[in-house]
């Protein structure tokens with residue numbers, strides 16, 4: 001047997017009342033594990049400590065107080081019901097609070113149960129909605145806070161977004177950037193009789209650039225119809 005010699009020498013009934021009381025205190029309030037109590041009392045067998053408590057009719061796991069768990073995780077305030085309640089409200093539920101404290105959500109939930117905190121506080125309340133103006137037209141838009149992009153840009157619809165993109169790129173992305181007055185005149189004069197490909201060749205641009213510039217200027221091949 002690899003039983004601890006000291007503990008095997010010392011029978012379960014040969015501990016003083018004060019020693020047993022202190023062990024109980026450490027195991028239920030003081031943040032000690034069976035193993036750590038064993039170390040403190042020179043018992044190198046945690047099973048022996050568990051047995052010792054049982055023999056003295058002390059149910060450690062059932063009697064463990066919230067402070068024990070708070071001490072174990074290193075945040076003593078977690079034994080304070082008021083404090084935990086306020087933190088749950090402030091962080092809108094146990095998920096965010098757990099992340100903030102770098103603990104598991106399960107731990108926070110269990111601790112809230114131990115402290116008999118209203119369990120509704122563990123869940124996030126209705127997601128917050130906020131109102132911001134559209135970047136382009138300034139129309140007020142109300143959305144979930146998370147639906148607003150971090151860029152700070154807000155668009156009420158695709159049209160406003162398109163307008164912003166156009167301003168941002170100054171048209172460079174699609175129609176090849178600045179066109180000279182002569183190039184534009186050539187486009188106006190020839191867009192119906194010449195194919196985009198031919199215009200592109202004549203101006204040293206791509207067919208796509210001609211197409212986009214022509215559409216930006218509202219120059220259609222057959223006026224009044226889509227093309």
Ligand SMILES: [Zn+2]
Nearest residue numbers: 134137156160
């Ligand atoms: Zn808008």
